[in-house]
Amino acid sequence: MPRRPHKLATVLLALASFAGGAHRPVMAGAAGEWRHAVNGQAGGGVQAAGPKFRLVRAMSGTKGSERGGQYIIEDPRSTFYVPDDRQIIVYLEWEGPQGPHHLEGFWKTPEGKVASLSDFNYDAKQTRFGAYWTIPLPEKVGPGMWSFEARIDGELAASYTFQIVLSPRPAGAISTRRLFTPSEIYQRALSATVTVEKVGESGQDLSTASGFVVASHAVLTSFQAIDGAHAVRLIFEDGQERVTDRVAAWDRREDWAVVIFDGAGPAALPSAPANSVLVGDRCFTLNVSSNKGRVLIDGNVIGVRDWPEVGKRWSVSFEVSPRADGMPLLDEYGEAAGIVVRGSLLPGSVSLDALHFRPTNLLQAGGTVNEILVEPMDSIHLPSEQAGAVTLASLKEGGSFTPPLAGDENVETADIGTSVEKKGVYPVVNGEKFEFSRHDGDVAALVVWAPKGKIRSDVSFGIYGLDNREVIRTKPAPMKSGPGQRKFTSWRVDISTLPPATYRLDVLLGGVPAWRTYFRVVP
Incomplete structure (x- = not known):
């Protein structure tokens, strides 16, 4: 079962205009008063405290709604056109301490001057919470790069920039992509996910991993999921099975393979646009639980590195079981941004799992055996539907497979x-x-x-x-x-x-x- 989505705090702060209205004015102390306060304090060294709040999501648009306890920006973008656009909504989401907090929002002009300030109190019941601010766009507003700053309990918690343009909104300025709720992401991922069983020459099951449908009759999985296989058994979510020995594309070092199957299959999972996922972005995947059920987990992309020997990988903030190797990594739009490839920095290293005496070797071409990595979809060259296929036997004969361990x-x-x-x-x-x-x-x-x-x-x-x-x-x-x-x-x-x-x-x-x-x- 998917994890229940967290409930978010949503706060609507409608401001009358940039120049004035129902907002609290910004107050600045006189220079003499500030100097007196400083001179009246004794000096001393203290250890600086780290930030209490971690920003996990930031976006803006002109339309938003609450769905299932989550606030959704329906037209996410960071450029706004006057007079066509009438308002701006900025939505921010954090991880931080539970309990009462004081939130402040500052709208700043391109010159860095505070145009408006609004504040409110919120009692966070969970460690993840969010808020949104709305401000109208009058026809007489200064163009350029504006910014919005949020403070929580006096701590700078977010700084978000957006652009205001004084011209009609061009066609195509509003993306047709929409944010999915966690429940929608779970259902979309689940319908396209496939269990991938590696079958040996005697028909025995060698290992179990995962994959997902990327095109008609095509499943993307990790190369290690097929490495050394005589055949591959694909088990779809509805229980249907396909046994195949054909591969349309693969890369041993980058750790991915496209397996071809006959007959009808589920709808393909769409891929995210190239270069659309950045470090810090929220992401989702399906983990395989101890009872072999699939559960939704979420986190963030926390790093990226281009390894000289095996290519580009993302690091993510969560862990998955070995059976989740080959699962899709989805963005907030329900699109496949990458494929989860555990231990993929060492081609063939999955074979170490079969050893009775496993080496105490944490070498993973620079990472560790416990690091969960993701191969971006940008790096994967999916074949056309007209592309040919080769057999697993031909991969073995060509030396692409790691020889299995015996004895x-x-x-x-x-x-x-x-x-x-x-x-x-x-x-x-x-x-x-x-x-x-x-x-x-x-x-x-x-x-x-x-x-x-x-x-x-x-x-x-x-x-x-x-x-x-x-x-x-x-x-x-x-x-x-x-x-x-x-x-x-x-x-x-x-x-x-x-x-x-x-x-x-x-x-x-x-x-x-x-x-x-x-x-x-x-x-």
């Missing part, structure tokens, strides 16, 4: 560092780390084997780029062991000539990866 139950522990040294009965890794300078010279790896059954094979060590290209492979060494027979294998590999980049390291048992980790080489 990892025979690994008791494993690690990498700068050297391996025998201390007492057991060898240990010295200088454990996952970022190496070429001046370090070598990467050392140690694997402690505790076989569950008889092993008559060979072991080797491989290093690969993020595109799966092999860059180093050691010579296979014989491996003979059995239950209860602990074995140790170690390697030292020269990395002094490797280009600075992120690499995957696989320990191979009989040529098949039994354990893996990732590391980075820096200059």
